[in-house]
Amino acid sequence: MNIAIDGPAGAGKSTVAKLVAEKLSYLYIDTGAMYRSLTFAALRQRVNLENGSELRTLLDTLTIDLKHDSEQVKVFLNNEDITEQIRSNEVTSNVSLVSSHEEVRTEMVERQRLLAKVGRAVLDGRDIGTYVLPKAEVKVFLTATVEERARRRHEELQAKGLQSDYEQLKIEIARRDELDSSRVFAPLRKADDAIEIDSTHLTIPEVADAIIDLTKERT
Numbered sequence: 001m002n003i004a005i006d007g008p009a010g011a012g013k014s015t016v017a018k019l020v021a022e023k024l025s026y027l028y029i030d031t032g033a034m035y036r037s038l039t040f041a042a043l044r045q046r047v048n049l050e051n052g053s054e055l056r057t058l059l060d061t062l063t064i065d066l067k068h069d070s071e072q073v074k075v076f077l078n079n080e081d082i083t084e085q086i087r088s089n090e091v092t093s094n095v096s097l098v099s100s101h102e103e104v105r106t107e108m109v110e111r112q113r114l115l116a117k118v119g120r121a122v123l124d125g126r127d128i129g130t131y132v133l134p135k136a137e138v139k140v141f142l143t144a145t146v147e148e149r150a151r152r153r154h155e156e157l158q159a160k161g162l163q164s165d166y167e168q169l170k171i172e173i174a175r176r177d178e179l180d181s182s183r184v185f186a187p188l189r190k191a192d193d194a195i196e197i198d199s200t201h202l203t204i205p206e207v208a209d210a211i212i213d214l215t216k217e218r219t
């Protein structure tokens with residue numbers, strides 16, 4: 001049994017996926033964190049982000065582990081904890097370019113399918129329902145208006161006491177959606193059999209409950 005949650009940046013996929021996984025005792029697999037980890041490594045080693053085969057050569061030297069503790073999912077790159085670093089602005093603004101290369105995606109998808117084989121897993125990303133797990137029993141496409149997604153991110157940053165510019169966030173989120181939707185290989189797209197949930201006026205628990213109900217209907 002696999003649950004696929006796809007959608008644009010900042011729609012709340014990871015928070016919802018985590019909650020659903022927790023409530024159903026499923027494994028949560030954050031596929032975005034895997035692309036972010038490669039981006040982090042590539043920036044650090046000054047690999048040309050336009051070059052898919054160089055990125056693939058780098059990826060072949062990397063292990064990326066998503067380790068769950070009671071609080072959060074920690075991300076390890078060759079056993080180094082990079083949980084915080086992969087959320088930096090630099091990684092966020094380059095990850096769509098890195099993930100656009102077919103050489104990178106084919107390897108990532110293989111790793112993701114292997115992880116999902118444990119059975120009961122929730123995966124969130126952009127191409128889970130369309131490409132990674134086209135036979136997933138539950139497929140959700142989670143959206144929200146760009147204004148709402150920017151507002152949530154803005155509040156999150158402010159709550160952490162970090163500098164944040166709402167208008168700038170709106171531009172960055174829209175740019176990332178555009179890049180992710182327009183890439184040639186496995187773009188961000190709603191699967192034909194996915195259920196679309198617009199979270200603009202819903203809370204995280206409301207969205208999670210809707211997905212849990214869907215899952216129960218299908219088991």
Ligand code: C5P
Pocket residue numbers: 009010031032033035036095096097099124125126127128176180
């Ligand atoms: O989900 P998150 O915002 O962390 O994803 C970061 C980026 O990784 C996305 O903007 C997208 O470029 C890429 N990604 C992807 N396919 C996935 C998950 C993430 O291309 N399945």
